[in-house]
Amino acid sequence: MDFLTKKCGCKLVVGWLTATVTLPLSISISSVSAVTPSEVGGVSGLTTVNFEPPPRKDAPRGGTAGGGSRTDTLSCSSSIQARTKALTALTPGKHVGLSHDRRPVLYVYLPKTNAKVGEFSLFDDKMNGVYQTEISVENSKGFIAIKLPSAPSLVKNQPYYWSFALACNPEDRTSDMVVGGWIEYTQLNQDLQNKLIKASSVERISLYAKNGYWYDAVATVMELQQKEPHNPQLARTWTELLTSVGLSLNIVATAN
Template sequence: MNKSTFFLAINLSIPLASLLISLAAPLRAQIEPPEGSPAPTATTSGGTRPTQTCLKSIPKVSQRLMVLNPSKTIGLTRSDQPTLFVYIPRNEAHALEFSLFDEKKRGLYQTTLSIHNQSGLIRVAFPSDAPKLVQGKNYYWTVAVICNIDDRTEDQIIGGWIQHRTLSEDISRLLPIERIELYARKGFWYDAFSEWAMLHQQQPHHPMVKQAWTNLIEAIGLPTSLLP
């Protein structure tokens, strides 16, 4: 595996003018996702459950380590070096480890990142030297929360399937909120959440941004009580 410095970013610097939402484009109350290609068997996007964990016990949904992608289908992306999103509860972790595998689970790339007890919605972007995804091929990725660098059996691990594919629809004239809905309806979950994250960075309290989050979370089967 190729090891390199990994890039994680929570803050996005996107011009506000490009993110303005027009109230003339109402958001659908619900998103009807496509069936999508089923994920290969014997895999899961849920977290592992070791006896010891550095994730703090909180009696709410926020204690769960989660992937923002349907667990039973392959999430699509238009990008050959996409952005991934995971939800990490409050923790005492030392670092994260990102790994990328091909369809047969052969390792392609691996790197680590110090997170300094960061929690919540975490945006992880492929670094420039990571392998580019080939269109039409399935890949599996994992994020491991490293609780004890000397005992990796305590890691909490989540992951998901991803495929790089071309979107047939022209999105150049769509508003950001419309692109989110289109991406979700077509199964391009990684792009839907990336688009949403840009909006949320600039307009976190806009009701349509909040509704878009609820719609996305409901569509992938996560609790609506999950806050970004």
């Protein structure tokens, strides 16, 4: 019985995700960079990106900050440099983030770590276990892209809590570092669909964020950063998106 099962008394449907080096098709590790304000200076006259929580969509159980963890990062740290960074879930904090994808991509920032295994879990709004899988993180750092499997898929307009646990000590799972957040699958309304069709790729990030579609905004940034890693407008957009929900740029920094 794993730590999360003991914690909430859940029975989890256990499954496995496959690994690939291509973001964001499955489980993969990338050194996608978060940027600092100094890297985007001089860019002006662009649309400001700000996440606006969907109405009446606060987390059912109060929520968890995306950067939160249960234990001291030193217990899993593999270097002095890594100790200034933390395991971080890219979530909108206490709010429920929307996605128009029934199988969304979720992102976790993984600092340098001695841990070899991570564990992804999905719960319904009553904290009943829905899905769980192990992820190899040995010799890994950077962003992990987690693509939900085809089954079970998210039920429309139903909030779910997801978590990622880093097994610092496989013999004592109470020492796990755990982060997570809330997500809800819902369809785009026609007006937003029309705006997205006309918008540029970077403008779509702002539209998603403004309408509460946090996970689509993050996924779009990640996809574009693979294609345009030196785009200053995209760098500025990434910075604004993170800071709009209080995610630290020092924590979500370039893995090196």
